[in-house]
Amino acid sequence: MKGYRMYLVLISLALVLVSALGTGALGAGKLDPIRIGLQAPITDQWAYEGEMAKNCVQIVADEINGKGGILGGRKIEIVVGDDQGSVRQSALTAQRMISEKVVAVISTYGSSVAEPSATIYEREGLLNIAYGATAVELTERGWKYFFRTCFKDDHQGTFFARFVNGTLKVGNVAVLHDNTTFGKGLAEAARVSLENANKAKIVFYDAVTPGERDFTPILTRMQKTNPDVVYFTGYYPEAGLIARQMRSLGSKAIFVGGNAAINDEFVEIAGIDVAKGSLTTQEPLPIHLEFPESKGFLDEYISRHNAPPSSPWPVYAADALKVIAAAIDSTGSTDSKVLADYIRNEMKDLPGITGPIGFDSLGDRTGAMYLAYEVTPDGTLQPYQPYQP
Amino acid sequence: MVLFIEQLVNGLTVGAVYSLVALGYTMVYGVMRMINFAHGDFFMIGSYLGFTLISSAFLGRTIPLWVALTIMVLFSMGGVGAIGIIVERAAYRPLRKTSRLTAVVSAIGVSIFLQNAVMLIWGPRYRAYPSWSVPDVTWQVGGIYINLMQVLILSISIGLMVALYFFVQRTTVGAAIRATAIDHDTARLMGIDVDQIIRLIFLIGPALGAAAGVLLGLYYRQIHFTVGWTYGLKAFTAAIMGGIGNIPGAMAGGLLLGILEMLGAGYISSAWKDVFVFFILILLLIFRPTGLLGERIAEKV
Numbered sequence: 001m002k003g004y005r006m007y008l009v010l011i012s013l014a015l016v017l018v019s020a021l022g023t024g025a026l027g028a029g030k031l032d033p034i035r036i037g038l039q040a041p042i043t044d045q046w047a048y049e050g051e052m053a054k055n056c057v058q059i060v061a062d063e064i065n066g067k068g069g070i071l072g073g074r075k076i077e078i079v080v081g082d083d084q085g086s087v088r089q090s091a092l093t094a095q096r097m098i099s100e101k102v103v104a105v106i107s108t109y110g111s112s113v114a115e116p117s118a119t120i121y122e123r124e125g126l127l128n129i130a131y132g133a134t135a136v137e138l139t140e141r142g143w144k145y146f147f148r149t150c151f152k153d154d155h156q157g158t159f160f161a162r163f164v165n166g167t168l169k170v171g172n173v174a175v176l177h178d179n180t181t182f183g184k185g186l187a188e189a190a191r192v193s194l195e196n197a198n199k200a201k202i203v204f205y206d207a208v209t210p211g212e213r214d215f216t217p218i219l220t221r222m223q224k225t226n227p228d229v230v231y232f233t234g235y236y237p238e239a240g241l242i243a244r245q246m247r248s249l250g251s252k253a254i255f256v257g258g259n260a261a262i263n264d265e266f267v268e269i270a271g272i273d274v275a276k277g278s279l280t281t282q283e284p285l286p287i288h289l290e291f292p293e294s295k296g297f298l299d300e301y302i303s304r305h306n307a308p309p310s311s312p313w314p315v316y317a318a319d320a321l322k323v324i325a326a327a328i329d330s331t332g333s334t335d336s337k338v339l340a341d342y343i344r345n346e347m348k349d350l351p352g353i354t355g356p357i358g359f360d361s362l363g364d365r366t367g368a369m370y371l372a373y374e375v376t377p378d379g380t381l382q383p384y385q386p387y388q389p
Numbered sequence: 390m391v392l393f394i395e396q397l398v399n400g401l402t403v404g405a406v407y408s409l410v411a412l413g414y415t416m417v418y419g420v421m422r423m424i425n426f427a428h429g430d431f432f433m434i435g436s437y438l439g440f441t442l443i444s445s446a447f448l449g450r451t452i453p454l455w456v457a458l459t460i461m462v463l464f465s466m467g468g469v470g471a472i473g474i475i476v477e478r479a480a481y482r483p484l485r486k487t488s489r490l491t492a493v494v495s496a497i498g499v500s501i502f503l504q505n506a507v508m509l510i511w512g513p514r515y516r517a518y519p520s521w522s523v524p525d526v527t528w529q530v531g532g533i534y535i536n537l538m539q540v541l542i543l544s545i546s547i548g549l550m551v552a553l554y555f556f557v558q559r560t561t562v563g564a565a566i567r568a569t570a571i572d573h574d575t576a577r578l579m580g581i582d583v584d585q586i587i588r589l590i591f592l593i594g595p596a597l598g599a600a601a602g603v604l605l606g607l608y609y610r611q612i613h614f615t616v617g618w619t620y621g622l623k624a625f626t627a628a629i630m631g632g633i634g635n636i637p638g639a640m641a642g643g644l645l646l647g648i649l650e651m652l653g654a655g656y657i658s659s660a661w662k663d664v665f666v667f668f669i670l671i672l673l674l675i676f677r678p679t680g681l682l683g684e685r686i687a688e689k690v
Contacts, residue, residue, distance in 0.1 A: 043508065043513055044513070044615065045515075045613065045615065047513030047514065048513065048514050048515075051513075179660060206658070206659065206660075207659065207660045208659050208660070209659060209660055209662070209663070211619060212659075213605075213609045213611070214399065214403055214609070214650075214651075214654075215659070216396075216399050216651075217396055217399065217651050217652075217654035217655035217659060217662075218654060218655075218659040220392065220395065220396070220655060221655065236515075237515055237611065237613070240515075240517075240611060241609060241611060244610070248525070248527070248536065249534075250534075265514060265515050265517075268515070268516075268517040269515060269517045269610065269611040271517075271520035271610065272520065273520060
C-alpha cells in the first residue's frame with residue numbers, strides 16, 4: 001500500500017516537472033496557436049478531394065508559420081474535421097468545429113454537404129469559407145458568415161452555353177444531372193443559358209441517381225434523341241461509367257463534364273479509349289494557373305506529394321486559408337463578425353493562388369474564370385483547341 | 390420490342406449478380422436463422438482480390454483470357470471463403486448461444502471492420518479494373534446488342550447456381566445441410582457435425598459472393614470499398630423477394646429484382662427506379678408474406 005502511494009507521488013512529481021519544463025522550454029513569449037478548421041471529405045467517396053484539400057491547406061499554413069505566423073507571431077494550427085462528403089455527417093462535423101472553438105472554418109467540398117454545416121456556422125456566428133461549393137442558391141440566403149473562394153455555377157452554365165454555340169457549334173444537347181444541389185443547379189444554369197441563347201436545342205434533360213453503376217436504361221432513352229453533345233453535371237464516379245456505357249450503346253456524342261466530372265479517376269474508370277476526347281468546362285487546373293503565387297505553391301505541393309493536385313478544388317481551400325489569415329492579420333481580431341465585415345467590404349485583390357481575391361456583397365468571389373479542357377490520348381487534361389482546318 | 394428485350398438482357402445480367410450475392414444471405418439464414426449483414430462486404434472484398442490479381446504482373450497480359458479469368462475467380466472465391474470461415478469463428482460462433490440480435494450487431498461490426506480494412510489496404514479512391522481485362526466484343530442477335538461480359542456473367546453465375554443446387558439437393562453433404570437447416574439438435578443426434586456444416590456454409594456463401602464481386606468489377610470496371618453496402622442491400626432484398634432461406638428463391642429473386650430495376654429505370658425514370666422496385670416488393674410481401682418460393686416455416690418455440 002505504501003509503495004503504491006509512493007509511486008503515485010512520484011508520478012505526480014514527474015508530471016509537474018514535465019509541464020514546468022514544457023512551458024519553460026517553449027518560452028514565455030510563446031502564444032497559443034490560432035486554430036482554423038478544415039471541414040472536408042477525408043474518407044468515403046470523395047476522400048481523394050478531401051486529402052488534396054488537406055495537403056493544400058497544410059502547405060499554406062506551413063508557409064505562413066514559417067514566416068513567423070500571424071497576429072504578432074501566433075502560429076496557425078489546422079483542425080481537420082471529416083464530413084465524409086455526407087449531408088448528415090456535415091452537420092455533426094460543424095458541431096464539432098464549434099466545440100473545438102476554432103476561429104474560422106474552411107468548409108467544404110460539395111454544395112449539398114456545405115448547406116447543413118453553413119447553416120450551423122451561421123447560427124453560431126462562425127466565419128466559414130467554402131472551397132468546393134458552387135451551387136448558386138448558397139449565397140442567396142443572406143448568410144453573413146458564409147463566403148466561397150470558388151465561383152458559382154451560373155457562371156459555368158453561361159460558359160457552357162457560349163462554348164456549345166460559339167466553339168462546338170452543334171445542334172442537339174442532352175443535359176444529365178444527378179439531383180444533388182450542385183448537379184441540379186449547374187444543369188439548370190446551363191439550360192437557362194442555352195434557352196436564352198436560342199441556338200442549340202436541348203433534346204434530353206434528366207437525372208441519374210448517384211451511387212448507381214448501371215445507367216444503360218436512361219442512356220438507351222437518351223440515345224433515341226440523337227444528341228451531339230452530352231453535358232453531365234454530376235461527379236466523376238458516375239461520369240466515368242456514363243461516358244463508358246454511352247459508348248458501348250453506340251453513341252458518338254461528345255461527352256462534356258461539369259467541373260466535378262473529369263479528373264484522373266474519371267480517366268481510370270472510363271478507360272482511356274473512352275475518356276480521350278471528352279471535354280470539361282471548369283476552373284483552370286492548378287498546373288495552368290499563372291499567377292505570382294501559383295508557381296511556388298505548386299512546386300512545394302509537387303515536392304511533397306510527387307504530383308500536382310489533379311483537380312481545381314483543393315487550391316481554393318488553400319486560398320480560403322489565405323483569406324482568413326489576411327483578414328485576421330489586417331483587423332488584428334479573431335472575432336468572426338469583424339473578420340466577415342472585413343472580407344466582405346474591404347478585401348480587394350488579395351494575391352491568391354487562383355488569382356486576385358475579392359468578394360461581392362453576397363459573399364461570392366468576384367471575377368469568374370473558366371476554361372474548356374480536353375482529355376488527351378495520354379490521359380491528361382489540356383486546354384481545348386478547336387479543330388481548325 | 391427490341392428496346393424491351395435489350396432492357397431485359399441488361400436486367401438479367403445485373404440480376405444474376407444479385408442472385409449470387411443473395412445466395413449467401415439465404416444460406417446463412419436457412420441454417421442459422423441469422424441475417425449476415427457483413428455479407429455485402431465479402432462480395433466487395435472479392436472484387437478487390439480480383440482487382441489485385443489482374444493488375445499484378447503475374448496475370449498481366451501474358452496468359453489467355455479464359456485461364457486468367459478462371460484463376461481470378463477461383464482465387465478470390467478461395468480467399469473470401471477463408472475470410473468467411475475466420476469471421477464465423479471469430480465473430481459469430483462465440484455468440485451462437487445468445488440472442489439473434491447480438492449476432493446481428495456483431496455482423497454489423499464485422500461489416501464496418503472489413504470496409505475500413507479494405508479502405509486502409511487499397512486506399513479510399515475508386516479503383517478500376519484495367520481496360521484490357523475483357524475485350525469489348527459485342528454481338529448483334531436479331532437486332533439486340535449483347536456483349537461478351539454479359540454472356541460471361543450470365544453463364545458463370547448460372548453455372549455456379551446450378552452446381553450449388555445439385556450439391557445441396559443430390560449429395561450427402563447437401564442432405565446434411567438441409568437437415569441442419571431444419572433443426573440443429575436433431576441433426577446433431579443423426580450424427581451430423583453441425584459446426585462443420587456451418588463452417589461449410591460460411592465457405593460457400595462468401596465464395597459465391599466473391600465470384601459475383603469479380604464479375605461486377607469486370608463488368609463496370611469501377612470498384613469502391615462502399616460497394617458492398619449497396620449491393621448487399623439489393624441482394625438482401627432479392628433474398629426476401631424469393632423467400633429467405635430458400636435457395637432457388639434467392640436465384641429467382643435476384644433475377645426478378647434485376648429485371649424490375651432495369652424496366653423501372655428504362656420506362657419510368659432512373660431516379661424513381663428504387664421507389665418502383667420497393668413498391669413491388671411491398672405488394673409482393675402483402676400477398677405472399679413468405680416471398681415468391683418461400684414456404685411457411687413453423688417458428689421454433
